[in-house]
Amino acid sequence: MSEYAIICEGLTKQFGQIIAVNSINLKIKKGTIYGILGPNGSGKSTLIHMLCGVLPQTSGYGSVLGYDIRKDPEKIKQRIGYMSQKFSLYLELTVLENLQFYGEVYGIKKDKLKERIKHLVEITGLSDRLNQRSGTLSGGWKQRLALCCALLHEPDFLILDEPTAGVDPVSRRIFWDIIQSLREKEVTVLVTTHYMDEALICDEIGFIYFGRLLVNGKPNEILKQHHVETLDELFIKLVKQEEASSIFQKGSV
Numbered sequence: 511m512s513e514y515a516i517i518c519e520g521l522t523k524q525f526g527q528i529i530a531v532n533s534i535n536l537k538i539k540k541g542t543i544y545g546i547l548g549p550n551g552s553g554k555s556t557l558i559h560m561l562c563g564v565l566p567q568t569s570g571y572g573s574v575l576g577y578d579i580r581k582d583p584e585k586i587k588q589r590i591g592y593m594s595q596k597f598s599l600y601l602e603l604t605v606l607e608n609l610q611f612y613g614e615v616y617g618i619k620k621d622k623l624k625e626r627i628k629h630l631v632e633i634t635g636l637s638d639r640l641n642q643r644s645g646t647l648s649g650g651w652k653q654r655l656a657l658c659c660a661l662l663h664e665p666d667f668l669i670l671d672e673p674t675a676g677v678d679p680v681s682r683r684i685f686w687d688i689i690q691s692l693r694e695k696e697v698t699v700l701v702t703t704h705y706m707d708e709a710l711i712c713d714e715i716g717f718i719y720f721g722r723l724l725v726n727g728k729p730n731e732i733l734k735q736h737h738v739e740t741l742d743e744l745f746i747k748l749v750k751q752e753e754a755s756s757i758f759q760k761g762s763v
């Protein structure tokens with residue numbers, strides 16, 4: 511059994527002329543939180559979609575929980591929980607109805623589902639809102655419900671695509687407390703974020719720029735290696751370096 515939940519070797523995705531993900535090599539240990547950072551359009555979602563088994567790669571290799579993303583996408587889908595950037599639950603259904611619906615889609619038995627819903631609404635603070643129509647929840651509460659749905663079937667690998675974008679600080683804190691508690695259960699978490707305070711909580715982070723993984727490792731070690739105090743500082747420095755080298759390359763042709 512591998513100690514890694516995720517392995518990418520030269521993983522690449524091309525859309526016509528655009529290389530959205532460019533030969534990424536990455537290993538994520540089981541039971542850890544890995545944060546992906548990078549500007550808009552840098553390839554984060556494309557990488558995630560490949561790892562979910564919903565977007566075939568152009569070249570390279572990827573495995574999730576030991577399953578090849580090209581050969582076994584269906585097995586991967588059963589073992590992962592995914593929360594997308596956009597709220598994708600049914601707005602006209604209540605909180606409870608959404609949870610019951612997703613539980614049935616995952617094929618969770620009635621008694622188990624009841625137990626899971628009780629546990630998840632308790633830890634996310636949704637217990638008092640079970641009968642509220644989901645469309646009337648504010649942004650932070652909608653995200654808590656989406657997290658509950660992604661965790662219902664006890665996935666071994668949880669993918670969160672910008673889960674806290676536009677969410678208030680209290681909801682963000684609750685969110686991250688839950689994410690961190692998953693470490694104890696050996697759940698591997700892959701999360702994209704633009705918030706540097708969230709990145710510092712992750713066990714390891716990667717910074718993607720134009721589809722390439724420029725930096726990868728433990729946040730504090732990365733800061734030391736690059737002689738910077740904050741991740742913001744580092745990422746601005748990296749982007750400037752990359753821009754300067756692309757201008758240099760264009761100029762030298």
Ligand SMILES: Nc1ncnc2c1ncn2[C@@H]1O[C@H](COP(=O)(O)OP(=O)(O)OP(=O)(O)O)[C@@H](O)[C@H]1O
Nearest residue numbers: 525528529530548549550551552553554555556557
């Ligand atoms: N289906 C597609 N067809 C063509 N180009 C695409 C497709 N999906 C993504 N791209 C392009 O691939 C690149 C990477 O996009 P991607 O959505 O993965 O970035 P991202 O880092 O997730 O961005 P954001 O932070 O805005 O969500 C972009 O140039 C985007 O326009």
